[in-house]
Amino acid sequence: MQALVVDDSRVMRTILTKLLTNLNFDVVQAGDGAEALAALDAGARPEVALVDWNMPVMDGLTFIKKCRQNPEYRDVVLMMVTTESEQANIVRALAAGAHEYVIKPFTDEVIAEKLEMLGLIER
Amino acid sequence: MSIATTDFTFVADLVRQRSAIDLQPGKEYLVESRLVPLMRISGESDLGAFVSRLRRGDTKLIDSVIDALTTNETLWFRDTAPFDVFAKQLLPDVAKSSMTKKLTVWSAACSSGQEGYSLAMLLLDWLPRNPGFDAKVVGTDISHKMVERASAGKYTQLEINRGLRVPYLVKYFDQIGRDWVLKKEVRDLASFRWGNLSQLPVGHPQCDIIFLRNVLIYFDPPTKKKVIENCRSVLRPGGYLVLGGAETAPSLGPHWKRLEVDRAVVFQHQLMQGGGA
Numbered sequence: 177m178q179a180l181v182v183d184d185s186r187v188m189r190t191i192l193t194k195l196l197t198n199l200n201f202d203v204v205q206a207g208d209g210a211e212a213l214a215a216l217d218a219g220a221r222p223e224v225a226l227v228d229w230n231m232p233v234m235d236g237l238t239f240i241k242k243c244r245q246n247p248e249y250r251d252v253v254l255m256m257v258t259t260e261s262e263q264a265n266i267v268r269a270l271a272a273g274a275h276e277y278v279i280k281p282f283t284d285e286v287i288a289e290k291l292e293m294l295g296l297i298e299r
Numbered sequence: 300m301s302i303a304t305t306d307f308t309f310v311a312d313l314v315r316q317r318s319a320i321d322l323q324p325g326k327e328y329l330v331e332s333r334l335v336p337l338m339r340i341s342g343e344s345d346l347g348a349f350v351s352r353l354r355r356g357d358t359k360l361i362d363s364v365i366d367a368l369t370t371n372e373t374l375w376f377r378d379t380a381p382f383d384v385f386a387k388q389l390l391p392d393v394a395k396s397s398m399t400k401k402l403t404v405w406s407a408a409c410s411s412g413q414e415g416y417s418l419a420m421l422l423l424d425w426l427p428r429n430p431g432f433d434a435k436v437v438g439t440d441i442s443h444k445m446v447e448r449a450s451a452g453k454y455t456q457l458e459i460n461r462g463l464r465v466p467y468l469v470k471y472f473d474q475i476g477r478d479w480v481l482k483k484e485v486r487d488l489a490s491f492r493w494g495n496l497s498q499l500p501v502g503h504p505q506c507d508i509i510f511l512r513n514v515l516i517y518f519d520p521p522t523k524k525k526v527i528e529n530c531r532s533v534l535r536p537g538g539y540l541v542l543g544g545a546e547t548a549p550s551l552g553p554h555w556k557r558l559e560v561d562r563a564v565v566f567q568h569q570l571m572q573g574g575g576a
Contacts, residue, residue, distance in 0.1 A: 261456060263474040270469060277465040279456055286460045293379055293464060 177296070178202045180225040182212040182239065183257070184232060192226055192257070195284050199297055208232055209239030216249055223251075224296055226287075227274075229258035229265070237272055244273035253294055257282065302331050306350040310334070310368075313353065313361065318369050318441045319497040319526075321519035333367040366442045369517075373410040375463035376417045377512070380562035381541050385508065386421045388560055389539045393507040394432060396537050402434040405506040407496055407530070408514040409438030412449025412489070413458075416481055418510065419488040420471050437504055439494030449491040452481035497522050499529040506534050513543035527551055536570035 179201040181192045193203045204220050206212035208231040225243070227236040234242075236256060243249045255276040256269045266277050276290050291297045302310075310330055311322040322330060331346070338349040341360060352360055376382045393402060404422070406415035415438035422434045440446050459468055459479045472479040494500065496514065509530050515523050530540055531554055540555070542548070542564065550557060555566040 261474075261477075263469060263472075266465065267469050270465065274465075277468075279460055281457075282460055289374065289462045293376065293462065 178204060178220065178222040180204045180206060180212060180215060180220065180222040180252075182206045182209065182225060182231070182236065183228040184208055184230075185228070188228065192287070195287055196226075198284075199288060199291065209234030209236060209242070212239055213242055216243070216246075216252070221252070224253040224255060224291065224294070226255050226257045229256060229260045229269075237269060240269065240272045240274050253296065255290060255294075257287075300331060300335055300346060302327055302334070302346050302350075306347060309350060309354060310364065314365060314368050317361075317365050319495065319522045320369055320441075320517040321522065322368070322517075323519075330368065334364065337363055337367055362443070366444045369441050373413045374461045375413045375459070375467075377414065377462055378544055379462075380544075381510070381512070381565075382417060382421060384560045384563040384565065385418065385510075385541070386425065389508055389541075389565065390421070390425055393538060394429060397432075397507065400432050402432060402507045403504050404434070404436045405504075405509045405533070406436055406438040406489075407494075407509055407511040409440045409449055409491060410442075410445050411454075411458075412438060412445075412452065412491060413454075413461075413463075414438075414510055414512070415449065415489045415491065416452065416485055417463075419485050420467050422488055423471070423484060434488065436489040437506075438489060438491040439496075440491070441493070441495055443493055446491050446493050452486045454479050496526045496529060499533065503533050507538045509534055509538070509540045511540060511542055515542065531555075531568060534568045536568050538568050540566040540568065542566070 177200065179196045181189050181203055183189050183192065184207050189205045193205060196203050204215055204222060206215055210233045212225065227239060229236040236258065240254050243252060243254065254274045255278060256274045257278045257280065259280045261279045269277055276294060278286055278290060288297065288299065292299055307327050307330055314320050314322055334346060334349065338346055341349060343349040353364060404418050406418060409415045415436045419436045422436065426432060426434060438449055456477055471482050471485050473482060511530060515526065518526060534540060551566050554569055556569050558565050558567055
């Protein structure tokens with residue numbers, strides 16, 4: 177199984193990559209939404225993408241919208257992982273096509289629980 | 300920081316008397332990890348001195364120890380499968396056989412309310428599709444503090460991250476400052492009260508479904524038997540008892556039919572011939 181981690185923080189990418197690797201995912205990293213789209217365009221087909229909201233070049237919400245516009249990427253499960261905690265923003269992310277939403281800070285367990293709920297892992 | 304054997308025995312006896320929870324030797328780590336934060340708050344620097352205060356009958360401290368040792372980590376939709384089974388199979392099944400069309404679900408050992416409210420949210424999804432039905436969730440817990448917390452229906456950012464499906468967050472919660480508060484429609488469906496599973500109060504409502512998860516593991520065999528018997532006394536024949544994933548007993552006795560549904564194990568209360576149920 178493949179996962180795409182989209183975050184402009186190298187530290188956060190490293191944390192999420194380690195966590196997902198422990199859950200048996202092969203991880204592809206991207207530093208912003210544009211890089212993530214480029215990875216998909218180049219053929220990456222992750223089961224799930226963990227997407228930060230605030231990033232330079234292309235933010236997470238725009239990435240999610242663009243991802244949802246392309247039927248080729250419709251099977252990618254999209255999970256926002258962000259410090260944005262306003263209810264209105266959570267609603268916006270869901271309306272744009274996000275399946276799940278994790279508010280930072282989080283623990284490994286939180287991500288694993290969400291992936292389990294989405295049927296991506298069994299524990 | 301380790302606890303002396305005599306202190307452990309004292310604390311285990313205290314917890315057993317107050318809650319029927321059986322902390323056998325081997326649970327020292329659990330006791331230490333829960334007591335050390337309380338010890339620090341109370342101003343003591345070692346567990347021996349802290350337990351001495353319990354021995355002297357410091358009731359406030361005793362209450363906080365009971366709370367700390369009887370409270371499970373609690374998640375929304377914990378383990379997923381039992382909730383899916385609840386919504387897809389158990390609920391439609393008990394509705395079909397209900398004489399009153401009033402369904403009662405008991406969240407036994409409800410802790411801070413996440414399980415009870417998760418069930419209430421599923422009921423709120425279900426009720427509009429099934430006109431004529433009424434439903435409620437009753438939660439009980441041995442800890443007054445937890446009952447108070449559950450009744451408040453207010454959770455922190457960290458707590459709502461734990462297992463709550465985000466569509467439910469936006470549908471059934473209001474964000475107030477940094478906290479999340481359940482909407483009135485959810486709180487109206489669920490009520491919480493103090494209760495000891497081994498001594499069920501007279502007047503406990505008859506139930507259609509009982510969630511009793513990750514609780515039995517704390518009890519000694521006679522208490523476990525008593526608790527199951529208490530569940531049977533308030534669960535209508537045909538109703539379901541849902542235990543935790545690690546509690547999949549092969550049998551609970553002749554009154555129960557064990558069913559494996561998807562990834563969940565549930566027990567159905569059987570009406571015994573001759574009116575035994």
